[in-house]
Structure formats: structure tokens, C-alpha cells
Amino acid sequence: MTTETVISIAERGIYMVLMISGPLLVLALVVGLIVSIFQATTQIQEQTLAFIPKIVAVLLGIVFFGPWMLSHMLSYTTEIFSDLTRFVG
Template structure:
């Protein structure tokens, strides 16, 4: 197993992680920004107001993006197992 192969696998693992986590993080960011703007304009400073919409938005996004995320994870895992013979030698 060469150093380039290990770096390639590590790079692919990091990219897959970012690709899978990206949509959920972006949705949480956008919802948090909208709630913050709403709180600033109405001067409502309730801390729990920011958490509930974010949780609901992320859960809805998880339902929407879940099958795609699972497909990406399974594809990465299949690729690892297909190249298992390269790990030993």
C-alpha cells in the first residue's frame, strides 16, 4: 500500500464527509440567519426560538436528502471494499 493510495483514500473520505454534511449545514445556517434577522427586527431575544426551527429544518432536509446521502455513503463503502486487495499488498 503506497503513500499516494492512502492519501487518495483519506482525501476521498474527507470529500465524501463534506459532501454529505454540506446540505444539512447550509440549511441550518440559512434558517439560523433568517431567525437571527427576525429576532433583531422584532427585538425578541428568546434563545429557544432559534433552536426549534433549525431542528425542524434539519429533520426535513434529512428526510429529503437522506436517500442521496445513503447512496453516497454506500458507494464510498463499496469502493473501499472493492479495493480491499490493495490494502493488504
């Protein structure tokens, strides 16, 4: 296995992690920003107020984006396992 192959596999893995976790992270970021703006305008300084809407938004995001995320993970895993003999041998 050459160094280019290892770098290519690692690059693809990192790209897949970013692609799968990206929608949930963006969703949590947007909800956190909205809650922070709400807290700033109403001067409510409760630190734990932002956690519940973020948790609910991420859970709804998992329900909505879950099948898409799972199909991408399965296709990547299938591709890695099918090329395993090429990587090792």
C-alpha cells in the same frame, strides 16, 4: 501501501463527508440566519428560539436528502471494501 494512496483515500473520505453533510449544514445555516434576522428586527432576545426551527429544518432535510446521502455513502463504502485487498496486500 504508499503514502500517496493513503493521502488519496483520506482526501476522498473527507470530500465524501463534506459532500454528505453539506446540504444539511447549509440548510441549518440559512434557517439560523433567517431566525436571527427575525429576532433582530422584532428585538426578541430568546436564545432557545433558533433551535426548534433548525431542528425541524434539518429533519426535513434528512427526509428530503436522505436517499441521496445514503446512496453516496453506500457507493463509497462499496468502493472502499472492493479495493480492500489492493490496499492491504
